[in-house]
Amino acid sequence: MSEPASIALQQEIARELQVAETFDAEQEIERRVAFLTGHLTSTGLRSLVLGISGGVDSTTAGRLCQLAVERARAAGHEARFHAMRLPYGVQADERDAQLALSFIRADHVLTVDVKPASDAALEAALAAGVSFRDAGHQDFVHGNIKARQRMIAQYAVAGAHGGLVVGTDHAAEAVSGFFTKFGDGAADLVPLTGLTKRRVRAVAAALGAPAELVWKTPTADLESLDPGKADEDALGVTYDDIDDFLEGKPVDERAFRTIVDRYRLTDHKRRLPIAP
Ligand SMILES: Nc1ncnc2c1ncn2[C@@H]1O[C@H](COP(=O)(O)OP(=O)(O)OC[C@H]2O[C@@H]([n+]3cccc(C(=O)O)c3)[C@H](O)[C@@H]2O)[C@@H](O)[C@H]1O
Ligand SMILES: Nc1ncnc2c1ncn2[C@@H]1O[C@H](COP(=O)(O)OP(=O)(O)OP(=O)(O)O)[C@@H](O)[C@H]1O
């Protein structure tokens, strides 16, 4: 799409989502670590909390968190990073999660299995008479319950340890609204804001993350009936197209429409609750 109106819309959305025109991975690392350290010290809180899935987003944000608390400690503040494993039962790619943890070298690692709470929440809703269109619909909603149970577990740790919950939302997820509202979308600090997916990968690589995590196929992995489903299959558009769109490069008409439609439909997810 190269008509002036389409280019203007692309630019407006990129600006709204804070996508920078230029990118330097080392500078982004410095800026984002300073952001995390600054908020930790200025709020007087004592820790950062983040779930580590084995995907590239939490691998990147997790390492930034550990660097940030080390910097805060060097400046005389009490600061710790609590990295959380939040599997739903046994996670198929647990090996990747462990590889991410070895790379991040968090001060503290703890595991909360979100399966019992997620299943109990679904069972209670079913017992109350909530019904779904079909098994696929129920599985999809159950997936969002899992994401919200992860949020609950992270806020429990933040409450216990005077912490701030870190989220991994970035521009490629924000533009498509590809997160669970008040689930993984809920956080106190979002250090990856404004990055496209390829820029997240570039930051991960510059931090020294293992290549298999830098280049891992992104998955929300929330649906039990479709385990490890690639985000791109769910989105109907590739991250390359989304990134090109956000970086002001040309994308074909179908991708342009898909992205703009998703952006408009998910507007409510990027805002505070609607009030009269
Ligand atoms: N117009 C509107 N104004 C205000 N609120 C509106 C609304 N439309 C829906 N809503 C509310 O929003 C709810 C729907 O939002 P939500 O519950 O999030 O559900 P929804 O957007 O339908 O699903 C979340 C999507 O994000 C994906 N996801 C989730 C978590 C992580 C990742 C990942 O990348 O790893 C991806 C997941 O696979 C799924 O495709 C509705 O039930 C309703 O309560
Ligand atoms: N199994 C899990 N264990 C711990 N945290 C999780 C888990 N699944 C999701 N999360 C949290 O939810 C966030 C959103 O998931 P998302 O899939 O977007 O990110 P990712 O897995 O880190 O990277 P990618 O998008 O490339 O798969 C993760 O970054 C992580 O903080």
Ligand SMILES: [Mg+2]
């Ligand atoms: Mg993932």
